[in-house]
Amino acid sequence: MKARSLVPILYILFLMLPIYWLVAMSFKTTNEILGGFSLFPQVWTLDNYRVIFTDPTWYWGYFNSISYVTLNTVISLAAALPAAYAFSRYSFMGDKHLFFWLLTNRMAPVAVFALPFFQLYSAVGLFDTYLAVALAHCLFNIPLAVWILEGFMSGIPKELDETAFVDGYSFPRFFTTIFVPTIKAGIGVTAFFLFMFSWVELLLAKTLTAVYAKPIAAVMTRTASSAGYELGLLAAAGVLTIIPGAIVIYFVRNYIAKGFALGRV
Amino acid sequence: MAKITLDSLRHSYLDAPAGDDDFALKRMDLEWKDGGAYALLGPSGCGKTTLLNIISGLLTPSEGRVLFDERDVTDEPPDRRNIAQVFQFPVIYDTMSVYNNLAFPLRNRGVPEDQVDARVREIAEILDLSNRLRTRASGLGPDDKQKISMGRGLVRNDVNVIMFDEPLTVIDPAQKWKLRSKVKELHQKIGVTMIYVTHDQTEALTFADQVVVMQDGEIVQIGTPVDLFECPRHTFVGHFIGSPGMNILPCEMDGGRATFQGVTVETAGTPAAPAGARTEIGIRPEFVSLGATGIPARVRKAADIGRHTVLDAMAGDVPVSAIIDGAAPEPGSEIHLVFNPAHTRVYADGWLAMQESTT
Amino acid sequence: MKTQNQRGWLFVLPVLILVAFNALVPLMTVVNYSVQETFGDNLFFWHGLGWFEDVLRSERFHAALGRQVLFTATILIIEVPLGVAIALTMPRKGFWVPVCLVLMSLPLLIPWNVVGAMWNIFTLPDIGLLGYFLNNVVGIDYNMTQSPLAAWVTVIVMDVWHWTSLVVLLAYAGLISIPDAYYQAAKIDAASGWAVFRHIQLPKMKRVLTIAILLRFMDSFNIYTEPFVLTGGGPGNSTTFLSIDLVKVALGQFDLGPAAAMSLIYFAFTLLVSWLFYTIMTRDEQ
Numbered sequence: 001m002k003a004r005s006l007v008p009i010l011y012i013l014f015l016m017l018p019i020y021w022l023v024a025m026s027f028k029t030t031n032e033i034l035g036g037f038s039l040f041p042q043v044w045t046l047d048n049y050r051v052i053f054t055d056p057t058w059y060w061g062y063f064n065s066i067s068y069v070t071l072n073t074v075i076s077l078a079a080a081l082p083a084a085y086a087f088s089r090y091s092f093m094g095d096k097h098l099f100f101w102l103l104t105n106r107m108a109p110v111a112v113f114a115l116p117f118f119q120l121y122s123a124v125g126l127f128d129t130y131l132a133v134a135l136a137h138c139l140f141n142i143p144l145a146v147w148i149l150e151g152f153m154s155g156i157p158k159e160l161d162e163t164a165f166v167d168g169y170s171f172p173r174f175f176t177t178i179f180v181p182t183i184k185a186g187i188g189v190t191a192f193f194l195f196m197f198s199w200v201e202l203l204l205a206k207t208l209t210a211v212y213a214k215p216i217a218a219v220m221t222r223t224a225s226s227a228g229y230e231l232g233l234l235a236a237a238g239v240l241t242i243i244p245g246a247i248v249i250y251f252v253r254n255y256i257a258k259g260f261a262l263g264r265v
Numbered sequence: 266m267a268k269i270t271l272d273s274l275r276h277s278y279l280d281a282p283a284g285d286d287d288f289a290l291k292r293m294d295l296e297w298k299d300g301g302a303y304a305l306l307g308p309s310g311c312g313k314t315t316l317l318n319i320i321s322g323l324l325t326p327s328e329g330r331v332l333f334d335e336r337d338v339t340d341e342p343p344d345r346r347n348i349a350q351v352f353q354f355p356v357i358y359d360t361m362s363v364y365n366n367l368a369f370p371l372r373n374r375g376v377p378e379d380q381v382d383a384r385v386r387e388i389a390e391i392l393d394l395s396n397r398l399r400t401r402a403s404g405l406g407p408d409d410k411q412k413i414s415m416g417r418g419l420v421r422n423d424v425n426v427i428m429f430d431e432p433l434t435v436i437d438p439a440q441k442w443k444l445r446s447k448v449k450e451l452h453q454k455i456g457v458t459m460i461y462v463t464h465d466q467t468e469a470l471t472f473a474d475q476v477v478v479m480q481d482g483e484i485v486q487i488g489t490p491v492d493l494f495e496c497p498r499h500t501f502v503g504h505f506i507g508s509p510g511m512n513i514l515p516c517e518m519d520g521g522r523a524t525f526q527g528v529t530v531e532t533a534g535t536p537a538a539p540a541g542a543r544t545e546i547g548i549r550p551e552f553v554s555l556g557a558t559g560i561p562a563r564v565r566k567a568a569d570i571g572r573h574t575v576l577d578a579m580a581g582d583v584p585v586s587a588i589i590d591g592a593a594p595e596p597g598s599e600i601h602l603v604f605n606p607a608h609t610r611v612y613a614d615g616w617l618a619m620q621e622s623t624t
Numbered sequence: 625m626k627t628q629n630q631r632g633w634l635f636v637l638p639v640l641i642l643v644a645f646n647a648l649v650p651l652m653t654v655v656n657y658s659v660q661e662t663f664g665d666n667l668f669f670w671h672g673l674g675w676f677e678d679v680l681r682s683e684r685f686h687a688a689l690g691r692q693v694l695f696t697a698t699i700l701i702i703e704v705p706l707g708v709a710i711a712l713t714m715p716r717k718g719f720w721v722p723v724c725l726v727l728m729s730l731p732l733l734i735p736w737n738v739v740g741a742m743w744n745i746f747t748l749p750d751i752g753l754l755g756y757f758l759n760n761v762v763g764i765d766y767n768m769t770q771s772p773l774a775a776w777v778t779v780i781v782m783d784v785w786h787w788t789s790l791v792v793l794l795a796y797a798g799l800i801s802i803p804d805a806y807y808q809a810a811k812i813d814a815a816s817g818w819a820v821f822r823h824i825q826l827p828k829m830k831r832v833l834t835i836a837i838l839l840r841f842m843d844s845f846n847i848y849t850e851p852f853v854l855t856g857g858g859p860g861n862s863t864t865f866l867s868i869d870l871v872k873v874a875l876g877q878f879d880l881g882p883a884a885a886m887s888l889i890y891f892a893f894t895l896l897v898s899w900l901f902y903t904i905m906t907r908d909e910q
């Protein structure tokens with residue numbers, strides 16, 4: 001073990017401390033939490049988790065979040081794939097400006113745009129649906145998807161396309177049966193980032209939902225404030241929001257670094 | 266400058282190599298003479314780059330020693346060996362100008378700035394880079410980038426050896442010959458030892474005085490281009506060098522003479538194949554001709570390559586090629602092949618098996 | 625080279641529609657608010673550029689902008705070098721690579737309000753791990769709800785905790801794309817560790833670092849949820865960054881006009897800085 005490996009080890013330790021504390025809290029009883037400081041739970045309890053798994057508001061919150069995140073990932077990928085292909089292969093009028101304009105949409109202060117978003121989605125009758133959140137998250141996810149995918153596609157030689165066309169493939173058939181499978185690592189990485197940014201965003205998701213599509217994170221804040229100071233319950237819900245992300249990272253662990261390295265970042 | 270000696274060298278990338286197969290480089294003893302122009306030739310994955318990295322110090326061999334003159338440098342790091350290496354893909358410091366790229370190795374060694382300047386200008390002159398000293402290196406073409414890599418080695422006036430690891434891979438065909446003759450010219454001008462790794466026989470044969478042919482981590486032959494052509498010590502060399510390569514024809518030994526397809530074949534000297542060995546006749550297509558009598562064969566096809574015709578024939582079920590002058594027989598016609606005895610040799614288990622070889 | 629082909633537009637169309645729907649309509653609404661005055665009851669009056677003048681002159685906006693710039697500058701100064709340093713010391717191959725990547729990515733995948741809540745629990749003076757440790761073991765009087773300094777430090781440490789991994793991931797991706805030959809050539813040239821970093825690793829990471837800095841700049845300039853949950857902008861106004869202030873104005877006081885003008889000014893500011901930075905960093909790539 002060399003001295004230099006101390007840096008990542010210390011960093012990971014630093015990352016894990018607050019997470020550990022959240023996990024520890026989630027297994028403590030309310031009495032223990034309010035009773036004072038304890039490094040480990042003195043009495044292990046699953047009560048906090050039991051509450052979440054038996055209360056429909058809670059578990060529907062999870063289902064809602066996962067639904068709109070998945071929907072957003074699918075929509076963003078479907079729209080971004082052809083666009084990224086166009087940016088990587090063709091030069092057309094205004095392409096550079098268009099690309100920069102797409103990227104600027106990450107810069108809009110979401111906090112203020114929340115109200116117009118609410119009005120917009122109410123006007124088109126999508127308020128409080130999965131589709132509303134999924135579409136709204138396209139604002140920052142599609143530019144990201146186009147950018148990452150474009151990097152991957154530029155790494156694929158044009159000869160692949162040309163050979164396929166010479167072999168008599170139509171464009172849609174080439175795109176779906178040859179091109180997409182070729183860049184599946186890139187699609188995996190992109191999907192990871194899309195999932196990530198849609199999963200962690202709350203402001204728009206909260207604004208655009210009321211009952212039927214309310215995300216888990218919003219359930220958390222509301223429960224926490226209405227039911228008083230239930231730290232244990234809050235911690236358990238927090239732990240459960242980390243799990244889907246952790247599962248996703250585990251599956252793409254080998255692609256994250258490699259994906260970026262292949263892309264033209 | 267120095268003579269480089271490899272003393273019972275072996276290398277394995279595994280921690281605990283068991284058999285011979287675990288070694289990327291099999292045991293070798295080799296001497297590179299001071300000021301020689303060597304080519305290290307072999308197919309991809311034969312251990313060329315491993316050998317190169319051991320000489321430059323990027324790898325420490327599992328066994329054996331590396332000597333520069335009589336000094337043991339086996340455990341010395343690359344920067345203390347005074348060597349230069351040009352890699353397959355040009356390595357340059359993108360953010361620096363051409364001048365600073367060339368000055369970099371000297372400045373790292375704390376050479377005074379006035380000496381650095383003189384040296385950089387001198388080397389830039391030799392490499393035709395003088396008028397581009399102030400440009401940023403990242404903007405240059407791959408051929409100029411390779412020259413810079415070379416120059417970073419040459420600026421040190423005590424450089425022991427310059428090693429080239431397939432340096433022309435990314436160069437345009439049009440620029441290839443230019444850069445190659447530049448390297449050759451440099452060798453003549455400054456007389457530094459050069460080792461040039463390649464899998465391209467033309468590059469190796471045109472560059473080197475001595476070609477070292479490797480296969481499967483083993484050196485199969487060292488010799489001048491003419492040696493390799495005329496008297497391959499191993500069927501691999503015969504087959505790898507030449508176009509088309511040497512005919513390797515399975516034969517029987519009968520009372521010290523070789524027979525192929527039932528016909529006794531005259532050889533250059535007396536074959537000395539150990540009993541039980543797999544024996545083959547080696548003859549280059551250049552030395553096969555047509556005759557009224559000889560080995561019966563049937564023409565498969567003939568390809569006109571300008572002044573000569575490459576003939577593809579079947580002697581029984583063994584393919585034989587021949588390079589002949591004049592009109593080629595029609596495909597399908599029956600012919601007789603004659604082997605020039607002075608260039609016909611017998612190989613046992615791949616290795617040359619002759620009592621006296623005429624070279 | 626790329627072929628000139630206007631068919632590109634056809635491919636970009638779905639993206640264009642989706643993003644324009646989400647970007648242009650709300651943006652126009654905000655622009656609309658910013659030039660009007662309302663007294664409630666959905667009655668609006670033309671107000672010209674009045675709100676813009678008011679906002680640009682207001683002490684409150686200056687203060688929030690000042691806090692925002694200080695915050696963004698601080699986290700960039702900490703996160704970028706730290707992220708690069710961690711990427712440099714990470715293993716390049718073997719079993720530990722995925723372990724490091726998975727553990728380091730974890731904070732990136734936690735919903736932002738959970739991040740705020742988690743740090744709140746972590747730093748509670750009496751029962752939080754960090755709060756308890758600082759107060760009772762180290763002996764510092766640490767209470768975020770009372771000391772602006774403590775609040776500031778906590779918000780910054782939280783952001784470092786949350787986002788440094790993004791810089792690490794990007795920098796690491798840049799590093800592993802450097803071919804071995806570069807390091808070998810540097811060894812032969814007797815380059816020092818610093819020279820290797822300065823002349824090989826840093827130039828190769830330039831592109832990814834540009835992107836990392838841009839993303840961190842844009843996202844930290846829009847930061848809302850985490851500090852809102854953690855400190856609520858307090859104590860006082862000490863951690864009221866631009867977005868928090870904006871929401872206070874827009875939803876708290878329902879002053880839509882000034883809020884809209886303020887967000888446009890601040891959108892323009894972000895855009896300008898990003899564009900300048902991007903242009904300068906990519907200047908010599910033809």
